[in-house]
Amino acid sequence: MTEGPVIFDRALIRDRRRRAAALGPATFLLDRVAEDFADRLAAVLRRFELALDLGTPGEAVRAALSRLDSIGTIVKTDSLSPSGAPRAGKLVAADEEALPFGDGTLDLVVSALALQFVNDLPGVFIQIRRALKPDGLFLGALLGGETLTELRQSFAAAESEIEGGASPRVAPFADLRELGALLQRAGFALPVTDVDRLTVRYASAFELMHDLRRMGATNALRARRRAPLKRATLHRMSEIYAQRFADTDGRVRATFEIVWLSGWAPHPSQQQPLKPGAAKARLADALGTNEISAGEKAGR
Numbered sequence: 001m002t003e004g005p006v007i008f009d010r011a012l013i014r015d016r017r018r019r020a021a022a023l024g025p026a027t028f029l030l031d032r033v034a035e036d037f038a039d040r041l042a043a044v045l046r047r048f049e050l051a052l053d054l055g056t057p058g059e060a061v062r063a064a065l066s067r068l069d070s071i072g073t074i075v076k077t078d079s080l081s082p083s084g085a086p087r088a089g090k091l092v093a094a095d096e097e098a099l100p101f102g103d104g105t106l107d108l109v110v111s112a113l114a115l116q117f118v119n120d121l122p123g124v125f126i127q128i129r130r131a132l133k134p135d136g137l138f139l140g141a142l143l144g145g146e147t148l149t150e151l152r153q154s155f156a157a158a159e160s161e162i163e164g165g166a167s168p169r170v171a172p173f174a175d176l177r178e179l180g181a182l183l184q185r186a187g188f189a190l191p192v193t194d195v196d197r198l199t200v201r202y203a204s205a206f207e208l209m210h211d212l213r214r215m216g217a218t219n220a221l222r223a224r225r226r227a228p229l230k231r232a233t234l235h236r237m238s239e240i241y242a243q244r245f246a247d248t249d250g251r252v253r254a255t256f257e258i259v260w261l262s263g264w265a266p267h268p269s270q271q272q273p274l275k276p277g278a279a280k281a282r283l284a285d286a287l288g289t290n291e292i293s294a295g296e297k298a299g300r
Contacts, residue, residue, distance in 0.1 A: 017216035071108065077094040097124060139260075153240075
């Protein structure tokens, strides 16, 4: 893995996940993503003998995939200590940034709502591609750039008013085009990205923040302000949130953007782009137009 900026406090993320488990986790987002994983993989007409669930919190994804006849053994990695990890099934204690698998050992790698919190996402993609057998599949779901945009804007406005400047409160998330480019750079064939936006409504911003704690998804940025959040700032944030992002019934909206990624480890059997000049039909003929050679101007 290449060295780069350390954005997230990975030890703190693990602590937040343990706290979420003790509080009683909020799993509605993971449950939805897990069902989508099962639907997407059910449409792939091949069998995956050995699959890896990489870093996904909880058991929702592994449970959904275990219902598919096309998937054999499912191994799960979890960065928590054994006391905080699930006990059912095959478990490997490992961090998402350091995969303990040999090259070409896995048929399928899936990951749900975990990889947005790694510091070296390009390096993780490269490790996944290397761990896949030729023609193996990676399917991931990450939180995208529009996630919690309402909370981000409300905090920034409140801190500017009360404290004279904004502190990073919500993690930065990659956008769709950036993630697609990273898959290509990591060596995946046939990369595909798409996005699913979910709007969840809450009685107040405080209810949203309570759910984020139960997801283990509160602020774990290394650049976060270490001083306790002022009560006046928190109160003003809630007011701004209600003013800008409330529906007519008074409930506020929260956006969760889920970016889906898929890519295949290269294999000769996969569809390949044609070499320049290898086409057997002219585009102009297909479109029913006259072809204009390079440098020739179109007539008026």
